Amino acid sequence: MPAAAPRPCSHPGCGVLVRDGSARCEKHKRPAWVKKPTAVKRVTGRKLQRLRAELFEREPLCRECGRLGLVRLATQRDHIIPLEEGGTDADGNIQPLCDACHDIKSKAERARGVRRAWDVYRKG
Ligand SMILES: [Zn+2]
Ligand SMILES: [Zn+2]
Numbered sequence: 001m002p003a004a005a006p007r008p009c010s011h012p013g014c015g016v017l018v019r020d021g022s023a024r025c026e027k028h029k030r031p032a033w034v035k036k037p038t039a040v041k042r043v044t045g046r047k048l049q050r051l052r053a054e055l056f057e058r059e060p061l062c063r064e065c066g067r068l069g070l071v072r073l074a075t076q077r078d079h080i081i082p083l084e085e086g087g088t089d090a091d092g093n094i095q096p097l098c099d100a101c102h103d104i105k106s107k108a109e110r111a112r113g114v115r116r117a118w119d120v121y122r123k124g
Contacts, residue, residue, distance in 0.1 A: 043089060052077045055096055062098035064105075067122070076102035082109050 006017040011028035018025050043051060055077050065072040074096030081087030097105065104121055 041089075042083060048077070051094075055094060059096045061096070062101055063095045064097055064101040064122075072098040072100075075099050078102055078105065084109075 006019045007023070008014070009016045009018050009025035009028055010023040011025070014025060014028055016025035016027070022029065024030065056074055060074060062070075062072045062074045076097045076099065078095050078097040079087045079089070080093050080095050083089070087093045108121060
């Protein structure tokens with residue numbers, strides 16, 4: 001088998017010839033741990049516990065219940081726009097919810113017509 005034909009590195013403006021069959025020169029190789037940029041990684045484990053603790057310290061009560069004039073301790077760190085629907089892990093997309101509200105929201109998200117179900121719930 002002859003070696004792969006040299007190809008220019010695909011990094012914009014680089015052009016260094018690559019002979020090992022990969023698309024990038026030594027300098028521009030992507031580290032193996034880099035994930036696809038579209039996939040938002042769900043936070044888990046220790047880091048999640050810390051984020052939850054910070055959230056509940058900042059806002060200990062369920063935000064949805066608060067809207068309805070109820071006072072209930074939050075237990076869930078919820079993504080306002082779910083990661084599955086393009087939401088991020090930024091603070092602006094995070095809200096504290098109690099189990100009941102989180103449950104209703106999760107079910108609504110699983111169902112088709114996500115937004116409508118959630119709106120109906122919110123209007124009571
Ligand atoms: Zn390069
Ligand atoms: Zn609630």
